[in-house]
Amino acid sequence: MTSWPGPRIFDGHNDTLLRIMNGQITPEDVAQGLPDGHICLPRARAGGFGGGFFAMFVPSPADQALRYEVMEHPPYDLPLPPRIPQPEAWDFVTREFAALEALQAAGAVTLCRTAAEIEAALQGETMAAVAHIEGAEAISESCEELEPLHSRGLRSLGPVWSRPTVFGEGVPFRFPSTGDIGGGLTEAGKRLVAECNRLKIMLDLSHLNEKGVDDIAALSDAPLVATHSNAHAVTPHSRNLTDRQLAQIAETGGMVGINFASAFLRTDGKMLADFSLDLMMRHLDHLVKFLGEDGVGFGSDFDGALIPQEITDCAGLPNLRAALRKHGVDDALMQKLAHENWLRVLRATWGE
Template identity: 65%
Template structure:
C-alpha cells in the first residue's frame, strides 16, 4: 500500500507521552498497546498526520464510556480548565513532539510541500495541532510563539467550554445545535489564525460556533475528525447543512474512527463491520465531492473498530475500499491527496 500512504487528520499519541504511558524511544521501537508506533505505522502504511496537543481534564475526570454503551445518553461536560494548567501541558506537548522528532519517529512539517516530501517514509510526517485553545492568551503572544515552533492547526474548543466558544457534549441521539457560538474573543482568535494561516478545526465546536467560523474565516473549512450525522445522529457529527458549508468553502472532513460516532446506534462498542465506516465515507463523498474527504482516525484517543485495531490494521480498510469498488485515483485522494491540497490552500506553502 505504499502508493497510498495515509495522512491522517487527527491522533492523540502526544497525550500518551504526556501521561507517561510511553516514551519517544519506545514509539520508535514499538509499544505493546495503543494505536501508533513506528513499526505499526510502517506495516499499515500510516504516513503521518495532524498530531494533537490536548490538555486532559484534572482529577482523572473523563467521558463516561460505560454510559455510552447503552444509548440514549446525554453526558455532562467536564468543567473548564485553568489557563495555567493549559499552558503547562501545551508547552510539554511541544517538548514531546520535539522529542519524537529527535528520536526519528516523526518529521515536524510546516508546509504541505514538506508533508508531500515525507510521504511515504519510515518517519511519520507530523503537523502540530492544539485541540482546545485554553492555553492561548488574549493578546495572542503565545499563539505567535507556538506558530514559530511549528503550530499549524488549532481547535478553539475540545468539548469543554472555553473563553473562545462552546463545545458539544457527548449526546446520542442529538445534533450539535447546543448552546451559543463563538464569543467576541473567539471571533478575534479566528481572525488571528487566518492572519497566521493557522488551520481552524471545527471538530468539537457546536453548530452556532461552526456557523460563526464560516462567516469569519477566509480559509477552507475543516473538521479534522468528524462524521456524518445522517448515518450516526451523534452530537459530535456533522449535519448535511454543515457538510454543505464545508463543501462550499472547498474544505475537508476527516472521517473519525471512534466507534460511537460511526455506529448508527451510537454505542461505544468496537464489534461491527467496516461497511458502517464506508457508509460515512460514501455519504461525505456524495454530499461534498471526492476532493473533500479524508481520514481523521482519532487513533490513541478513541475506541476504533476491532477490524482495524490500530494503524497496522489500515490495510483491512483499504481492502474494504477495494471490495466496494474504490479505484486508485479516489483511494489516493482519500488517503492523503485531499489533506495535502487543503493544507496547501490554508498555509499557502
C-alpha cells in the first residue's frame, strides 16, 4: 500500500477529461504519468490527491489563453459565450463519459456512485472519481437524459457554466462584480432541480448567477453546494459567493470547495500565479466563519485554471497542507477539509 503524505484530499472539481477530449493526453497517460498538466496517478500518489469530481464540460469556441491575458489586467468584463446546441453538447458529453470510463479501464480511477465507494477508493491505489456535468447543455428541457446518465454513474450536475443554458444564466468573468447578473431559473431549470432531487444528483451552484442560486435555495431539498467557488468578501469577483449566499448554504448544511484559480483567490482579481497561500487562508477563514468547520473543502479546478505557484499541480498538495498547519489547522480540521466534509454532504445528498 502507498503511504500518503497526510489525509488524502478529495476534490470538488477538475477538467482532466477535457484534456483527453482535446487530444492532449490519453487515459493511459493519466495512469502512467504526465510531463505536464495537473493530474496523473503518480503525481496523485506523491501529493496525497485522492480524486474528486471529474467534470464533463463542453468548451466554447474561445481562446483560454486570451481570456487569461485579459484577466491579468483588471478591471475586466469578458462577454458571455453563446449557448451550445443540445445535440452538439450531448454528443460531446457522452464521449467525455466514455473517456472517464476509459480512465477506469486504464487503472487511473475508480468510478464511484456512493460515498461509501469514495471512502473505500480513498484507501486504495487509484483516484476516486465522481461523474459531474459542468453546464447542463447536454440535457434537453424535458430532462429525459438525466435518468440514463444517472444509471451510467452521473452523480453531480451544474445547471450552467459561465454562459446561458435553457435552464438559467451563468456569470461572466467580471472583476470587480457580484454575481447579481441576469434572471433566475427558467421553468425548465425548475424541472431540472426537481429531477436532480428525485434522482439524488447533487446540484452545483458554481458559475450560477445570484437569482439562480436563490431559486435553487427555494426549490431544492438537498444541501446547497458550490464545488469550486471562493469568498466574495475577500475577492470581489463575479464567480465568488457573497456573505448572503454563504448564509444560505450554511442554513442547509451544505458546503463550498475552495477554488485554486488565481483570479478568484487574489484580492486584485489578477489571473497570475505569483502569490502566497496566505491568500487562500483568508478565504478559508471567511468560509469557516459562515459555514463552520464542517462546511468547507477544496475544489481545485485542476487542469482548468492557473494554480498558485506554491502548489503547481496535485503533487504540490503537501505545500498546501504545510500552509494549513502553519495557519493553525489541527488534525481534526485537516481531515474534514481533506475529505470528511465532502463525504458528509454527499451522504446527505445521495441518501446514504
